[in-house]
Amino acid sequence: MIASENTPLAALPLPPKPTGLPFLRSSLQFARGPIDFFVSMYQTYGPAFSLQAFDFNLTVMLGAKANRAILIEHADKLSAREGYSLLLGVMDDALLVSDGAHHARQRRLIQPAFHSRRIESYFEIMREVTLRQMATWRDGDVIDIYAEARRMTLEIVVRALLGVDIRDQLDTMADTITHTFDYVTQPASRKLFKIDLPFHPYGRSLRARRQLDEMLYGLIRDKRQQLSQKNIASDDVLSWLIEATDDDSETGDGTRLSDSSIRDQVLLLIYAGHDTSTCSIAWALQLLAQHPDVAARLYAEQTQVLNGRALLMPDLKAMPYLDSVVDEVLRLYPAVWIGMRGVTQDFVFDGKRIPAGSKVMYSPGASHRLPEVFKNPADFDPERFSATNKLKIPPFAYVPFGGGARTCIGMTFAQVELRVMLTELMAHFNFELVSNRRVPMHYNPTLAPAHGAIKLRVRKR
Numbered sequence: 001m002i003a004s005e006n007t008p009l010a011a012l013p014l015p016p017k018p019t020g021l022p023f024l025r026s027s028l029q030f031a032r033g034p035i036d037f038f039v040s041m042y043q044t045y046g047p048a049f050s051l052q053a054f055d056f057n058l059t060v061m062l063g064a065k066a067n068r069a070i071l072i073e074h075a076d077k078l079s080a081r082e083g084y085s086l087l088l089g090v091m092d093d094a095l096l097v098s099d100g101a102h103h104a105r106q107r108r109l110i111q112p113a114f115h116s117r118r119i120e121s122y123f124e125i126m127r128e129v130t131l132r133q134m135a136t137w138r139d140g141d142v143i144d145i146y147a148e149a150r151r152m153t154l155e156i157v158v159r160a161l162l163g164v165d166i167r168d169q170l171d172t173m174a175d176t177i178t179h180t181f182d183y184v185t186q187p188a189s190r191k192l193f194k195i196d197l198p199f200h201p202y203g204r205s206l207r208a209r210r211q212l213d214e215m216l217y218g219l220i221r222d223k224r225q226q227l228s229q230k231n232i233a234s235d236d237v238l239s240w241l242i243e244a245t246d247d248d249s250e251t252g253d254g255t256r257l258s259d260s261s262i263r264d265q266v267l268l269l270i271y272a273g274h275d276t277s278t279c280s281i282a283w284a285l286q287l288l289a290q291h292p293d294v295a296a297r298l299y300a301e302q303t304q305v306l307n308g309r310a311l312l313m314p315d316l317k318a319m320p321y322l323d324s325v326v327d328e329v330l331r332l333y334p335a336v337w338i339g340m341r342g343v344t345q346d347f348v349f350d351g352k353r354i355p356a357g358s359k360v361m362y363s364p365g366a367s368h369r370l371p372e373v374f375k376n377p378a379d380f381d382p383e384r385f386s387a388t389n390k391l392k393i394p395p396f397a398y399v400p401f402g403g404g405a406r407t408c409i410g411m412t413f414a415q416v417e418l419r420v421m422l423t424e425l426m427a428h429f430n431f432e433l434v435s436n437r438r439v440p441m442h443y444n445p446t447l448a449p450a451h452g453a454i455k456l457r458v459r460k461r
């Protein structure tokens with residue numbers, strides 16, 4: 001049936017889905033690598049197609065129009081809470097899993113932490129942490145850049161946003177977060193057997209959750225005590241959350257947020273605020289080690305701008321090639337490679353009815369690899385984002401930070417952090433491959449290197 005503007009909604013076809021042999025083939029392809037699989041499905045079925053297997057039933061929507069439809073046009077018919085329902089239980093009252101007026105109110109409360117003046121004040125923390133961690137490396141060392149970056153980004157986000165230094169707890173916090181999120185984001189079919197023993201993923205996740213909660217509630221307790229003794233001014237997100245009331249909501253009666261709500265928001269900020277940047281830094285350095293010509297050009301640019309002196313925040317504006325490299329890293333490896341929503345009201349996309357009650361997904365990971373938009377999509381080519389070339393990229397084709405009312409709240413934070421860290425790392429070291437083998441991607445939940453490691457040799461400059 002060919003749909004026209006007057007076709008009643010209920011008469012429109014649903015998005016196509018593979019069945020029979022193609023279904024079996026696509027299940028295998030999916031298991032091998034969902035991003036390549038999504039791109040091949042797009043080429044066969046068009047910008048919206050459905051997938052169904054066991055507990056898994058959703059419509060994947062790809063490309064600039066699809067991203068725009070989900071992030072802007074039909075955002076009011078979509079629920080992130082339903083989309084990210086797997087996270088409920090780990091966090092029930094955080095930005096990512098709230099909708100509508102409640103979401104808007106939470107964003108208003110947290111947003112001031114990301115204003116440009118505050119980001120300037122985080123700049124020194126970002127630099128200092130990077131320099132200190134790098135000082136532990138010796139010429140010729142083989143380092144796991146993923147693990148190193150994780151320590152740096154975790155310390156940065158906790159110090160910058162929560163105003164606390166948890167240097168001695170960094171590794172425990174990072175591990176408990178990983179075990180907690182890795183487990184909950186597995187599909188239900190992999191969580192059928194819940195065995196509460198330390199070697200079983202379920203048991204490990206329970207222990208991780210308990211330990212993580214102890215740390216998070218400990219941070220809240222300490223900050224509340226400092227605030228009540230007027231030892232500190234409330235100048236960080238944690239203090240604002242502790243002191244916030246629901247006065248500005250419609251039913252607000254001036255009550256404070258519960259400790260569990262504060263914990264949920266803090267956990268999301270810590271998790272989203274370090275895991276994403278860790279992946280991005282690790283992939284960036286792997287790509288730079290694979291492309292010494294790009295690394296050399298990046299180094300030449302910073303040498304020319306800095307001329308031997310320390311990096312200052314305004315310098316970042318004078319490094320256009322660094323911008324292009326970061327943009328290209330986030331095209332190939334957008335840490336948040338999918339965004340999920342539950343459909344609360346039917347809507348039409350590409351002549352198909354996307355029914356209420358189903359789930360939809362947009363995917364920066366797959367949309368960034370559509371060959372009709374990004375020629376030779378698997379190639380690392382920062383020139384795509386040169387001042388003139390990037391104007392040719394259609395709006396919403398490139399969405400590493402999402403868009404609309406749910407655009408990543410930490411976008412500027414991350415943009416500055418990636419630039420500061422890369423500049424300092426490149427200024428002091430050259431990064432070399434220790435193996436020519438391709439590092440496979442791990443897709444759950446963020447786009448990380450498989451087995452959580454990227455090994456590189458560091459050479460002092």
Ligand code: HEM
Pocket residue numbers: 080095096097107157268269272273274276277280330334335336339340399400401402403405406407408409410411413414
């Ligand atoms: C390279 C680094 C990062 C990338 C690629 C990234 C990407 C994204 C994307 C795509 C979304 C939207 C998800 C959706 O539409 O469902 C998002 C949301 C979010 N991000 Fe980031 N992010 C990064 C860094 C950060 C940082 C540094 C923070 C905090 C310090 C942060 C905090 C958040 C939060 C709280 C949300 C939820 C926003 C909402 O639902 O209103 N992110 N991020």
